Amino acid sequence: MANPQLSQAAFDKLQAEFDDLTTRGRIEVANKIEVAREEGDLKENAGYHAAKDEQGHMEGRIRQLEHLLENAEIVEASQVYTIVYEGDSDDMAERYLIGNMEEVVDGADVISSTSPLGAALDGAEEGATISYDAPNGSLTVKVLKVDTV
Incomplete structure (x- = not known):
């Protein structure tokens, strides 16, 4: 499979999103999970399940961004x-x-x-x-x- 081709602007935008998700994003989701855990029974805790689902989606996007950024070929013009x-x-x-x-x-x-x-x-x-x-x-x-x- 060929390396993804990205403009410098797209690469920079993806790098900023990656940096945000791996810092602020992870902290925010961890806080949501902690708050939901304090509400009690995890089996029937909708807030907890929603936060864990959000965490899963975010981690998937982080992995996708990581792959793009590691393998991207920067092109001058499109x-x-x-x-x-x-x-x-x-x-x-x-x-x-x-x-x-x-x-x-x-x-x-x-x-x-x-x-x-x-x-x-x-x-x-x-x-x-x-x-x-x-x-x-x-x-x-x-x-x-x-x-x-």
Whole structure:
């Protein structure tokens, strides 16, 4: 499996989230668990079970962030493709960033480079017409614009 590609901004955002969850987040959840334990019987203690569930979700996110940060490849620039599907008018155009789901670009959806559309668009130039096999059949798109972000 290829290393996740992230912009420096996305990497920094994920690092800040990781730092927050491993410090403040863990302390906060531990305090919630302690307060709930003081309420008594743990078998029927909804607050305790909710806090433990929150802890589990948070630890899962920490592990996910840890993997991303340890294996990330920092990329200088990403491409945002503005496309229109065959038969649609240009005002129905859609914008896609090919990258990691942790990336955020205003007005663009993020798709993986391994998805059918992502693989077809990767490296395409403005004005190109591209056909690709999607789960529901073959589709054709025209690349209206390619922006570097």
